[in-house]
Amino acid sequence: MKRKIAILLTTYNGEKFIQELLDSILVTNHLESLFLYIRDDGSTDNTIRILKQYRAKYKHNIQVYFGKNIGILPGFNFLLKKSLEGDHFYFMFADQDDKWLDVKIDKLVTSLKANDLQKPKLVHSDLYVVNENLDIISESFWQYQYLHSDSINLNQILIQNVVTGCTIGINRKLAEMVYPIPEEAVMHDWWIALTASAFGIIESINEPLVYYRQHSSNTIGAQEYFFSMKKLIEPFVMSKYTRQAEAFYLKYSDKLSESQRKMLNDFIRLSYVNRIHAVKIIFTHSFYKIGFLRNLGLLAKILFQKRK
Template sequence: MMESKLSFSNPRKVDILLATYNGERYLAEQIESLLKQTHPDIHLLIRDDASIDNTPLIIESFLSKFPDRITFFQARERQGVKANFSQLMQASTSSYLMFSDQDDVWKPNKVEKSLSCMIAMENKYGELPLLVHSDLTVVDESLNLLDPSFWHYTYLKSPHSSSLNKLLTQNVVTGCTIMINRLMNELARPIPHEAFMHDWWLALIASAFGQIGVIHEATLYYRQHSTNTLGAQKFFNFCNIKKKLHKWRQADEKKFQQAFIFFHRYQQLLSLSQQKILKDFLMLAHLSWMERKKTIYRHGFFKQGWVRNLADFFLG
């Protein structure tokens, strides 16, 4: 099902991609925050991933009120969040795209600030795939403050770190803060099944072939609740240690799968030095403990924070 028509418009138009699934509890509040953005030329592309709650009805109620500002796609069967966003990227016709979760609340000037940073980057770098991201304010289910900075909350010391060797190891870009330009959209899609998540995939592409810009302030309220797909968790939390140890090697496997598909899709575009970095990263899974450590140090395959790196040292 699709309502409203897509068309190319002025170069300052921003498409906001909203992927939904069983999001009835917080969805209306989020859509309201998107429609109240100070930037005047936005369009919401919403794709529901076969929800079984009232999510489609909530979307249709907004669509009836704002038919010129919303396009709604209804999936017949669930495909997952990565495929959901990938389909929305394919549907977008705008020069700029932003990614929205269904349970956050955007600050009114989020689009305006992101676009301002993007335009400054375009003026500096020219025709390149570009990505902009920002910090987030972490809140609970009722929007009560947990931490004014997601980066502080999750011990991300250098969110501006955008080198390929670092991003292969750890993602520092949060999807719901991202704006990309059309060149990034065309290069990144479709998002493969092997990608860890859409934001990590986009960050890798921007690092390898374009530029990443950072807004050093929070542009949205990042809601923490029991049904988050990937929520903010304090890394150094003793209550989480057992879970994290259990997931550590699973995450490593996913990172290697992501790097493998990234290398083979973009091999012809990668520089020789980038190819070397990726090949050596992929070899980590097959090296002895000592050779693995040597390769990590040689290429700087480090995460942010001594706790993460110490855990990698003993577990990897």
Template sequence: MHTVEILLSTYNGEKYLSELLGSIIEQTYKDFIITIRDDGSRDSTVHIIDEFSRRYPGKVRVLDDAYGNLGSALSFSELLGRSSSPYIMFADQDDVWCPDKIDITLRKIKEMEAEYGRDTALLAFTDLLVVADDLSEISSSFWRFQRLDSLLSKNWRNILAQNVVTGCTVMINSQARDVCPPMPNLDMIYDHWLAINVAKNGHIDWLSTPTILYRQHSSNVEGAKPVDIFYMIGQLRHLKRRMVLYMKLSRIFDVSLFDIFIRKLVLNKQRLRRRDQ
């Protein structure tokens, strides 16, 4: 069994996938395997995966099932449920990993194990470099660019209201996998679901060092946008959809809808006041 398992869900990712996989193969830490589930691609994504699997036997495992297109969140949930390594990471198909990403994140998790115990659910996440399609730098810190406060990850109620954990930077231990139930059919990204459950049942910590080139392009499922009052006003168009989501989350996590919305308002106000520097 490999020490680290990297979970990757792909969908029509032919444009950038080879670059991502190449950056993972070239990691300074070598005891890993990439487990890939394709979510019904109609381009050459599957061909690229097969080619890497042939070139690097033992490094790429393809998860085969009959579920078809689940969507990104449920696809990652399926991958996590089928994972088996002591430490688990997540990859997005259009990013580029810094060469020491696994190494420094694994060191952080082991520091957390020394502090909290190896039987505790643990999650470590990091900052990101925000880059354009051609990898030219947009911002040296995703957290500053988005005015995010990593301290929010210490309180599960806060992170329910405002997620600050970016999945493609995350490493968890197997205990974190065990406290995270399969994701229900919710209109939210998978890293948010994961972060809430680990914060509620274990511990989250972070590294301010960017470990990934977070590529921005027109096809991003989620992306990085400058946060200001106009951004917040623009989010109002999603109010009905968010209301439905928060009603479901309030039932799942036994927290009042009023508490969620008050926290959301307070945290957004603090976010706008936080300096983007």
């Protein structure tokens, strides 16, 4: 018997594209073992009506929850809790605007099966960047944003996440470990990637498995990698990374190695220590982003930000 797959989806005013996403998921040959957990975040358009129609058609596969507007991260936390109450072995995440390739679930499951009983495991893939009509803007999201899928060591993911939530597949060990995701997490995918990096395995599938649709209403969209002086003078946001790292340290302190504790403690201090000490910490632990220009911007902000 196939192991059960839970796919988690939060929706909000997604009437324009939600049917295309659901149809692209439900064509899978894993339909008998696939379960969609959907939470609507207080939509005011036709999203709720559409979800009820799909729930009526796919009674075996779809569970829908309706509630007030609480945001993406609390929504995924709610769905993780509900799905972990079942006997699912694999967990995936979806965004309401995208379209999945019909091989996506097969590819993720095949990769997750290898060593899936030994360690927490995460698999992620590249994406096609597309416009509203699914015309391709870029054949590779990783190239479009100048990301390296193998930048998955803890020191790298603390400063920059390369794992995109709608491409993720994880095993139950990792799902149980990450829940509940704290409110200090920058996003659910970043927290999951941090946990997998520290305690498990991250593997990449070097091909696009999602059409990542870009439009005016994207909550989080894809912007082509570029550099401008404006980036150097924008308000410094290191504190959101260090808050996430502090929450990570508190949640997993008893599981971290001594070197991991040292690294996290130093990273957390980046928001507080003097400029020279902050730069020294960055070089000591190689807290580098991907690309010379990003790191130039990082160092400029470290040097010119107001210290706490």
